[in-house]
Structures are given as structure tokens and as C-alpha cells.
Amino acid sequence: MSAQPPPPPQWVVDLNTPPTTKPKTNVADPPGYTASLTRRDRAAASKQSVRKQPTPDEMDTLKMKKAWEVAIAPAKQLPMNAIGMYMTGNTLQIFSIFMVFTLFKTPLIAALNLQKTFAPFETPGTSGRLIMVKIVYLLTNALMLGLGIWKVNAMGLLPTTRSDWLAWEAERTWSERAVPREWL
Known part of the structure; x- marks a missing residue:
């Protein structure tokens, strides 16, 4: 007489069988989500809406905006570096x-790499306007x-006094x- 194994628990049965229908929830779909589009429909829709190429004037404007971002980037690092210099103190340590x-x-x-930095933004339409951007870049680096x-002076390494x-x-x-000289 062989005993038949007990049936598996309900959670094992639920795990091994895929759901037949989408569970009903009251959660709304996120904005922009359309459940009716299948993968093929989305691919066809993306092929139909081809992005138009920007005009040369629009490209020049975008390149100038990006060039200004590059020019101002060193100034954005100044506060972090100033705090770091303040935190290291004025003693001679390897970190400072x-x-x-x-x-x-x-x-x-x-x-030294000024021309190489701004070469991607150089076009006939932007070459005259890039001069000011390059000057600002040099000033922020200055x-x-x-x-x-300032930090070297605070550490006492600059010869600024007469005793130096x-x-x-x-x-x-x-x-x-x-x-008289003879007395000395």
C-alpha cells in the first residue's frame, strides 16, 4: 500500500501557474502610459515621428550655451575648493x-588646452562670439x-616680509x- 503524497500548498500552486488575467486594481495608469499600444505599435509610431534636424542657427545657439557652461564650470568648483583649503589649516601637511x-x-x-577645450564649439557662426567665452574661462581659472x-600665503610659504x-x-x-669709531 503506497501512500499518495499530500497535495502541495496553495502558495506553491499560485507560484507555478501564471495569472490568467490582469489583477483589478484601482491605481490609475501613470501620465503618458497607454496600455492599448503594443510593442509593434510603439515602434511604428516612433518611426513616423522623425525628429527634424535643427537649423545651423539653432545649432550655433546650442553650442554657445554649452560653451558658456564649460566656461563657468571652474567658478562652480571655487566654493568647494575654498572650503577644502580652509579645512586643511595653515600647517604644512601632505594633504594641504x-x-x-x-x-x-x-x-x-x-x-594651455584652451583651444582644444573649445574646439567642438567652433563654427563659422560662433567663432566671433567664442572670444568672450574664452576670456571668462581664463578669468575663472585665474x-x-x-x-x-592665497593658500600658499596663508601657509607662510610666500616671501612677503623683509625678513624673508x-x-x-x-x-x-x-x-x-x-x-667715535675707536670706542667700538
Whole structure:
């Protein structure tokens, strides 16, 4: 006499059988969703609505907007770098030295690669207008360089006092003395 195994639990049966109908819910479809379109219908609709190509004037306008974004990008980094410089303190530490090195290196490399940076935006329609964008880019990088100079000065590495140049100063010669030379 062999015992028949018990039937599987209802949750196993539900898991192994796909739902026959879409469950009824009261949740509305999201905006823009159309359940009536199948995959083929969507593909056909996307082929029919071909995007028109922008005119050269529109492309020049878009390129100028993107060029301005590139030109102002270094200024957007200034607050973060200033806070980082403030947080490192004025002592000579490896972290503050690396941050100062980066503050000097980044603007110099940016100035050297100026033409390469703005080459994608250069067209006959934008070449005259890009001059101002390049000047702003150089000025924002100069601000970054100025932040580096401020930090080096705060660390005491810039020779700004008279005592920093004592090695090159000549001994003073006095034209008058209060006491005769022989007494000294």
C-alpha cells in the first residue's frame, strides 16, 4: 500500500501557474502610459515621428550655451575648493600640499588646452562670439589660481616680509655715529 503524497500548498500552486488575467486594481495608469499600444505599435509610431534636424542657427545657439557652461564650470568648483583649503589649516601637511598643487596645476593645464577645450564649439557662426567665452574661462581659472596663491600665503610659504629677504640685503653703512669709531 503506497501512500499518495499530500497535495502541495496553495502558495506553491499560485507560484507555478501564471495569472490568467490582469489583477483589478484601482491605481490609475501613470501620465503618458497607454496600455492599448503594443510593442509593434510603439515602434511604428516612433518611426513616423522623425525628429527634424535643427537649423545651423539653432545649432550655433546650442553650442554657445554649452560653451558658456564649460566656461563657468571652474567658478562652480571655487566654493568647494575654498572650503577644502580652509579645512586643511595653515600647517604644512601632505594633504594641504597636494590640494595646493592641484589648485596650481588645474588652471595652468586649462589655459594651455584652451583651444582644444573649445574646439567642438567652433563654427563659422560662433567663432566671433567664442572670444568672450574664452576670456571668462581664463578669468575663472585665474580665480582658482588666486585661491592657490592665497593658500600658499596663508601657509607662510610666500616671501612677503623683509625678513624673508635678509640673505640678499647688504649691511648698512652709517653716515654718522653717536660715538667715535675707536670706542667700538
